[in-house]
Amino acid sequence: MSRRKAAHAAVTHLPSSRGSPLTVARTFVSRALEALFRRWWLYLVPIVLFAGIGVALVDQRSTEYRSFGVLRVSGRTVLSEITQVGANSRFGYETPAAYTSREINAVLGTEAFIESVAERAGLGPALVTDPSTAASLRDSIWASASSDLLVQVNARAHTPDLAQAVARATVDSYLQWQIDDGVSDSHLAEEFFLTMLEPYQDRLDAARDELQEYVARHPGPGDLAERPLDEQLELGRLTSEVDRADDQLATATQALADARLASAQTEAEVSARIRTIDPPYLPDAPEARRRQDALLLMLMLIAGSIISAAAVAASALLDRTVRYPDETETHLDVPVLIVVPSDPNLLPTAAL
Amino acid sequence: MLNIPFLSKGRQPDFAASAEQGGLLIVGSNGQPLHLVPPKVAAELRFLVARLQANPLDIPPSLAVTSALSGEGVTFVARSLAALVAHDLNRSVCVIETNWWRAATRRRSAPVEQRAGLAEVLAGVIDLDDALVTTNDSRLSILPAGQAPLARRPVIVASDAFSAVIRKIAARFDMVVVDCPPVLKASEAITICRQCESAILVVRHGVTSERQVRQAIHELAGVDVLGLLLNGSATRVPRSLRRFTVDD
16 A cells, blocks of 8 residues: 555544444345335336236136035934944044045045036036046035034035036035945845845746656655655655755845845935035125135235345345445445535536 | 536526535636536535545645546546635646547537647647646646547557656646546556556446456556545435435
8 A cells, every 4th residue: 555545544544344244234235225216116017017916816716606515414323323334433533524524525536526526517528528627626626614513515616507516516426425335335235145036046946846847747645645755755855955945045035135225224324414404505696705815915915025025135136336435445445535426417527 | 607508408507506505617718618516526525635635645746537437427526626626725736638538439429629638739739838728717727638549549648748748737737637548448547547646546336346446446556546436426215214224
């Protein structure tokens, strides 16, 4: 440093806090505020953009209709107490409504259930032609517990008719799914015994035919004891054969009846356990979701503000122009003699 | 109010009010306004003058005013500083303009007749006395840059004739302020600055980057750079928020 510069520095420089964390922070804030107010319209763009997207989303959502039905779910029914069908509690520590709503939301994830709902709601063809139908259908249906025993099954759609149809289809599909689940064993038994009845009947018919044919071939006294010993033995064998076939058929018939009764009991038990209190109604107005809409708008505004703030911070960080004396002296190790203010009335310097 | 031909009607400042508030107006001998030092600028430059005076070695007799880039306000600062020293300290001051680059750009933007100056004096076309422009302040003179071809400029400033003219002017005036071209744009700026006792680097607030200033200081190695002069400082931050900034 030259003598003049050193002497000048000794006169002009007071001890300062330059380079301290506080000064660095204030300098960053200064640059950020300067960047913000210099091009405020630029940093307003993300906020306006996101707010616009939010308004568009809200506008799009406001044309949706929601329909819901209410189911009452019981833990135990009189029928289940009597018949022992469904007598074992399936809900565990959950309330029946919580368990059922969770189950409905879970089965909505299955293709079979969604297909059933789509078929019942008249969306079967759309499901075939548009693969995204299943996903959008899944997104538009949900169940929630409104009390310990009441379950609300909701459906949202762009038309009131469709919302009602989907909600109704969901309720019906779930009830049918419950019945099918309960009677599946009974149906298997029914099918088994139905397949066995015909051969058993044939066997009985054959035994009877053989007995009648033998009697016709060996006419004799009506009293069995008066017949020869060999005929007595043969008639006894044929009669036993008929009795055995008859018993077999009677047993299968009884088993079939029992299986059918079990199915009927299960259906009745499901109907008693899950009752539709309010069938899905036809919504008369688009769904009003002011709170959700306000939340969405707020989130979009916050997102836009975050992007704007990030842009301002980036601008402040990237701006390496000389602005503040303390910072300049720290970075360049050269004194800043004075800061000449800008004057809007400044004359352009005349060329000579 | 004076009629200034190179200003539009709406921008003509109130010279009388400026003078009352401490501003200075430099008018050529032909009555043409050459320069206005606004009150705010004059106040800040007076601080600089006072600090330079407080220096045991006093105000340097020859001071180069330069910058890293063009358009940073070197000519404005050089003339303002010279006018203030002449006016406030009652010293004779000469502004030597060597900023041929600037003169060329000014001619492109505002067709003002280019006066003969330093280049013509060095070429022997005119005498120094004829080239000096006198002003309404008898203590302040300006030596215009004149016209020098681009290729000749480094040759001119490196010549003995140039040094001789500088010495001759320095002998006649209490202070010489040399209006230099930008260091990073014209190589002759370094040569000119080395012929002066000290130099000031004018930096445009919010325009020139630290890297460019650092580079300019590096180029001026060996020159006694007193420091930076931050020119055109302005903030858009509202007054209520300035307590959070370093502007406060």
